[in-house]
């Protein structure tokens with residue numbers, strides 16, 4: 001399904017959200033369920049213990065992902081992309097997290113810890129950068145793909161049938177035979193397809209993919225992104241793509257949020273932001289995207305240094321980009 005894809009779609013784009021006041025945790029602030037974004041993050045703050053007590057690294061991030069839409073969260077290294085993603089599912093035991101994370105109308109930050117299992121994997125799938133460390137080397141890929149279904153009481157035969165079918169959809173040739181192979185028998189790109197299969201086999205509402213193609217070569221990157229996109233379209237799944245690589249965002253995502261030093265500096269549809277970036281940092285990032293058709297004698301843009309402000313202590317380093 002393609003509802004809401006592209007700028008002309010009817011689904012809500014990433015809209016500025018104000019921290020809601022006067023509503024109790026669990027209240028649904030968006031009216032009827034079908035109009036609510038799949039995922040809403042409001043005033044997310046994340047801090048870690050530090051020598052001086054506590055250091056905040058994410059400073060009030062707001063974002064939302066419409067149903068069936070794909071949101072790219074971009075920013076240079078250290079801007080808080082991964083911390084934000086992990087905080088959404090409370091994956092990091094050291095992190096102190098405040099704000100609001102609504103999955104549909106479930107307030108994830110208000111859930112008791114034991115109920116997080118009903119969200120992770122089941123309602124939100126996760127794909128991380130390194131497919132090798134995400135897979136168990138001593139179990140077959142098929143066994144690992146079947147687990148999310150087996151946990152939910154699906155029979156072995158049915159889980160196997162669905163697993164092979166999904167692996168085939170993800171572009172693994174001869175999926176029935178490859179199903180009983182071990183991870184080391186797969187290439188990097190194929191392993192990442194296995195990780196994606198594990199993340200989506202239980203039909204989550206939202207998939208969070210944190211740099212899912214960074215470890216892959218450029219050709220395989222494009223293939224994996226294409227299968228991810230097709231899968232999201234077919235299933236009507238919302239996707240959060242976390243990346244430092246603006247080159248992969250156009251053509252993949254509908255909406256974009258740009259993070260810098262733990263704050264959102266720009267948001268909108270990809271088409272809008274690419275055509276008219278407001279923030280100098282976004283302009284710098286976009287100017288630094290290498291293009292095959294560019295004049296090689298013209299240097300790439302330099303991302304501007306951060307202006308000292310309230311967050312000067314956690315300023316990101318200036319990034320010079322060379323072709």
Ligand SMILES: Nc1ncnc2c1ncn2[C@@H]1O[C@H](COP(=O)(O)OP(=O)(O)OP(=O)(O)O)[C@@H](O)[C@H]1O
Pocket residue numbers: 048057075076077078079080081082083084094244
């Ligand atoms: N466990 C932790 N304890 C303390 N600080 C942390 C921890 N994890 C991340 N940070 C800090 O939070 C900030 C944001 O890190 P984060 O990993 O989210 O960046 P990122 O944008 O995902 O970068 P990259 O693309 O390099 O992964 C960084 O300054 C980082 O040092």
